[in-house]
Amino acid sequence: MARYLLLRLLDLVPTVFLVLTLVFIAMRILPGDPALAALGANADGGQLEAFRERMGLNDPLWLQYVHFLWDAVRLDFGNSLMSNIPISTLIANNLPHTVYLTIVSVALGLFIGIPLGLYAATQRNKLPDNALRIYSLIGYSVPDFYLGAILLIVFSLNLGWFPINGAGEGFWDGLHHIFLPALSLALLKSAFLGRLTRTSLLEVLGRDYVRTARAKGAREGRVIFRHGLRNAMLPLSTGIGISILATLSGAVAIELVFNRPGIGRLLISAIQERDYPVIQAGVMMFATFVVLVNLLMDIVYIFIDPRIRMKS
Amino acid sequence: MTDASTAEASAELVAEREALAPEPGFREAFAQVILERPSTRIAFVVVVLFILIAVFAPLLAPHDPLRQSILQINRQPSWDHWLGTDQFGRDVLSRLIHGSQNSLIFGLLSPVFAAFFGTLLGVTAGYMGGIVDRVISRVIDMLMAFPELLLAILIAAALGGSFWNIVVVLTVAFTPGFARVARASTMAVKQEPYVEAAVAAGVSTPRIIFRHIVPNIAAPIVVLMALWSASSIRIEATLSFLGIGTQPPNPSWGNIIRDGLSNMFATQWPIAAGGLAITIVVLAISIIGDSVRDFLDPETNQ
Numbered sequence: 281m282a283r284y285l286l287l288r289l290l291d292l293v294p295t296v297f298l299v300l301t302l303v304f305i306a307m308r309i310l311p312g313d314p315a316l317a318a319l320g321a322n323a324d325g326g327q328l329e330a331f332r333e334r335m336g337l338n339d340p341l342w343l344q345y346v347h348f349l350w351d352a353v354r355l356d357f358g359n360s361l362m363s364n365i366p367i368s369t370l371i372a373n374n375l376p377h378t379v380y381l382t383i384v385s386v387a388l389g390l391f392i393g394i395p396l397g398l399y400a401a402t403q404r405n406k407l408p409d410n411a412l413r414i415y416s417l418i419g420y421s422v423p424d425f426y427l428g429a430i431l432l433i434v435f436s437l438n439l440g441w442f443p444i445n446g447a448g449e450g451f452w453d454g455l456h457h458i459f460l461p462a463l464s465l466a467l468l469k470s471a472f473l474g475r476l477t478r479t480s481l482l483e484v485l486g487r488d489y490v491r492t493a494r495a496k497g498a499r500e501g502r503v504i505f506r507h508g509l510r511n512a513m514l515p516l517s518t519g520i521g522i523s524i525l526a527t528l529s530g531a532v533a534i535e536l537v538f539n540r541p542g543i544g545r546l547l548i549s550a551i552q553e554r555d556y557p558v559i560q561a562g563v564m565m566f567a568t569f570v571v572l573v574n575l576l577m578d579i580v581y582i583f584i585d586p587r588i589r590m591k592s
Numbered sequence: 593m594t595d596a597s598t599a600e601a602s603a604e605l606v607a608e609r610e611a612l613a614p615e616p617g618f619r620e621a622f623a624q625v626i627l628e629r630p631s632t633r634i635a636f637v638v639v640v641l642f643i644l645i646a647v648f649a650p651l652l653a654p655h656d657p658l659r660q661s662i663l664q665i666n667r668q669p670s671w672d673h674w675l676g677t678d679q680f681g682r683d684v685l686s687r688l689i690h691g692s693q694n695s696l697i698f699g700l701l702s703p704v705f706a707a708f709f710g711t712l713l714g715v716t717a718g719y720m721g722g723i724v725d726r727v728i729s730r731v732i733d734m735l736m737a738f739p740e741l742l743l744a745i746l747i748a749a750a751l752g753g754s755f756w757n758i759v760v761v762l763t764v765a766f767t768p769g770f771a772r773v774a775r776a777s778t779m780a781v782k783q784e785p786y787v788e789a790a791v792a793a794g795v796s797t798p799r800i801i802f803r804h805i806v807p808n809i810a811a812p813i814v815v816l817m818a819l820w821s822a823s824s825i826r827i828e829a830t831l832s833f834l835g836i837g838t839q840p841p842n843p844s845w846g847n848i849i850r851d852g853l854s855n856m857f858a859t860q861w862p863i864a865a866g867g868l869a870i871t872i873v874v875l876a877i878s879i880i881g882d883s884v885r886d887f888l889d890p891e892t893n894q
Contacts, residue, residue, distance in 0.1 A: 306750030426867030
C-alpha cells in the first residue's frame with residue numbers, strides 16, 4: 281500500500297514536468313511578444329526593452345526555462361502586471377471559491393444523479409429508464425453556461441429569489457450565492473452520473489452472485505445496495521473523478537456567468553488584460569488540480585478494490 | 593458455471609458470424625444507422641438543415657449581422673427583427689444565422705485534423721512498439737488526464753483566439769483520444785494473419801500501415817469523429833463565450849450569449865436563441881453518433 285502510493289507519487293514527477301514544459305512552450309516560444317502584449321502597441325522601444333530586461337526575457341531560452349521551473353517549484357509566480365499584487369495573494373483569494381464551487385456542485389450532482397440511476401436501473405426499459413436516457417442526452421447537449429444564464433435570468437433577475445452576482449459573506453449567505461451556480465453545474469453532471477450509475481448497476485446485477493443473493497431470498501433493497509451498488513462503485517468512482525474535472529473546467533464559464541470570484545474568472549480576465557504572469561499561474565493551478573484529482577482517484581481505487589493493492 | 597460457458601460460446605458464435613457476414617456497403621450501413629430509429633432520422637434532418645443554413649447564411653439572413661444602428665438598440669422581437677436586436681442594434685437572427693458558419697466549421701474541421709494526427713501517432717505507437725510506443729503512450733495518458741474543455745481553455749489562454757488558433761486548440765484537445773483508440777486498434781490488427789503475411793512477403797512498413805492497418809481501424813475513428821464534432825461545437829461555443837474563441841464583432845453562438853449576458857437587463861432573446869441553437873445541433877449530432885456506435889458495436893448498449 282505505502283509502496284504503491286510512493287510509486288504513484290513518483291509517477292507524478294514526469295507529469296508535472298511535462299505540464300510545466302508545455303506551459304513554458306506555449307507562453308514563450310509560440311509567436312507573440314510578451315512585452316508587446318503586456319505594454320500594448322503604444323509602448324516605445326525603451327519601455328519594451330526595460331520590460332524584457334526586468335522579466336528576464338533577454339536571457340537565453342534555456343536559462344529562462346530553468347528560472348521558470350525554479351520559480352514554479354517554489355510557487356513564486358511574481359506580481360500581476362495589472363494590479364502589481366503578488367500572484368500568490370490573488371490565488372489565495374480566489375482558489376477557495378473555485379474549490380468550494382466544485383465540491384458543492386459534484387456533491388449536488390451525486391445527490392441528484394445516483395438516485396435517478398438506481399431508480400432507472402430497477403425500472404429497466406420502462407418509462408423512468410427512458411426518461412433518464414433523454415435527460416442524459418439533453419444533459420450532454422446543453423452548455424453549462426447557457427443553463428447558468430437561464431437559471432440566472434429566471435430565478436435571480438425575474439423572480440428575485442437569488443442574488444445576481446458575487447460570492448456572499450459568511451456561511452448562509454455564501455450558500456445562498458452558490459446555489460444557482462452549483463445547480464447549473466450539478467444538473468448536467470447528474471445526467472452523466474445518473475446514466476453511469478444505471479449502466480454500472482445493470483452490469484453488476486447480471487452477475488452470478490447477485491442471482492445467488494436473490495435465490496437465497498435477500499430483500500430487493502439489500503440486493504441493490506449491498507451486492508449491486510457496492511460492486512458498481514469502481515466504474516462509478518471513475519465517473520466521479522471525470523465529473524470533478526469536468527466541473528472544474530465548467531466552473532470557469534459559470535464563474536463568469538454569475539460574476540463569482542474564482543480561479544477561472546481570474547484566468548479569463550488575465551487573458552483579456554494580457555497579464556501573462558497571472559495567465560501562467562492560472563494555467564499551472566488548473567494543471568495541478570488535474571494532477572491532484574487523478575492522484576486522489578487512484579487512492580480511492582485502492583480502498584474500493586483491494587485487488588489493485590494486491591497487484592502492486 | 594454453465595452460464596459463463598454459454599456466454600463464452602455465444603460470444604464465439606457472434607465472432608464467427610461477424611467474420612462470415614459480408615461487409616455491409618455504405619448505402620446499407622447508412623440506411624441502417626440513419627433510417628432505423630425515428631429519433632435518428634429527425635436528428636439527421638436537423639443536422640442537414642443547419643448545414644444548409646450555414647452554407648446559405650448570406651442569402652438567408654434578413655440583415656447584415658455586423659451592421660450597428662444606434663436607433664435600433666435592444667428591440668424586442670418584431671416582424672422586421674424576429675429575435676429582436678442587441679445592445680448595438682444588430683439583428684440577432686442574422687447574427688445567429690451567420691454564427692452557424694463559425695460553429696459548424698469548427699465542429700467539422702477540428703475532429704478531422706485531430707483524427708489525422710491522432711491516427712498518425714496512435715498507429716506509429718501501436719505498430720512500432722518499444723520505446724516509441726512508451727513515449728507516445730505516456731504523453732497521450734498525460735494529456736488524456738485533462739478534460740478536453742480545460743485543455744482547450746489552457747491552450748487558448750496561451751495562444752489567444754483567432755480562427756486558426758481555435759482550430760489548433762481544438763485539434764490538440766482531441767488528438768489524444770484518437771491516438772489512444774488508433775493505438776489499441778492497431779495492436780489488435782497487427783496480430784492478424786494478413787499483416788503477418790504482408791510482413792513475411794517483405795512489403796515495406798509504410799505500405800503495410802497505409803494499405804493494411806489504416807483501412808482496418810477506420811471504423812472506430814469515424815465514430816469518434818462523429819461524436820467529437822458535437823464536443824467540438826460545444827467547446828468552441830464555450831471558448832467564444834469566455835472571449836477566447838471567435839473574436840467580436842464576428843458572430844458565433846458562444847459570443848452571442850456572451851454579449852447577451854452583459855445586456856440581460858435589456859433583452860434576453862440573444863441568450864435564449866444562441867443557447868438553443870447550440871443545444872439542438874449538439875443534441876442532433878450526439879443522437880446520430882450514438883446510433884453509429886450502436887451499429888458498429890451492438891454489445892455495449894444493453
